[in-house]
């Protein structure tokens with residue numbers, strides 16, 4: 001059983017250590033079709049709980065070995081907000097974290113609960129998944145535990161956002177034919193405009209899934225991203241970008257593409273060939289485009 005994993009190097013956050021609140025087995029209130037863990041029965045409370053003392057002992061031990069950690073990421077083989085001592089744990093982590101940032105990755109199913117919001121408010125960054133904006137999709141794709149309702153999730157997110165002033169990142173994992181329809185995206189779009197999160201990461205199935213589901217290609221993800229309102233800070237988070245074929249774009253085509261959706265440097269490398277990338281740089285120098293930081297990612301947008 002390994003409570004602490006990593007360190008993992010990331011371009012965005014630097015060196016991150018993971019804290020697994022369910023190290024012995026999968027404990028989750030979802031059983032997503034795309035989960036990289038084995039399928040498992042959903043639950044509403046952990047039946048195997050590691051103590052806060054045990055987690056802190058493991059964390060302190062690894063931090064003594066790795067003094068250069070930038071981020072402590074709280075996650076689980078399952079859903080970390082089902083951990084019954086989350087508030088006590090984040091209080092303990094905050095005592096020892098020093099200059100490091102804390103991040104929690106949650107599937108959002110418990111975000112409407114006051115106790116969960118109270119704990120999440122103590123993190124430096126919160127990343128919440130939202131694959132579906134309708135109950136039909138939630139039941140089919142995320143296979144949520146009985147009584148979990150997407151409207152409570154949305155309400156919970158809106159309430160949480162009112163009090164949380166640190167970066168709130170939303171993650172949408174897109175699966176072919178399950179949540180990539182125009183109707184589902186329209187529902188997500190409507191809600192995200194209301195929520196106004198710091199950033200929205202759109203990804204797809206990157207690792208072997210629990211059930212037979214199909215990923216979207218980078219081009220299909222890009223197509224899907226264009227169906228969202230252009231004011232939303234969408235980042236296409238997929239390792240499949242390397243498969244995209246860069247093309248030549250004129251200055252006008254570059255401006256038109258970025259007008260539809262701000263791009264990250266990674267998008268630019270995936271979409272534009274070397275000549276077009278130099279054009280992007282020239283457009284930045286001429287103040288037609290500008291670089292905006294959004295919680296670890298630099299987006300290139302129109303300089304309106």
Ligand code: SF4
Pocket residue numbers: 028029030031032034035036037077078079107
């Ligand atoms: S929420 Fe995460 S851990 Fe739970 S089933 Fe979905 S992908 Fe797996």
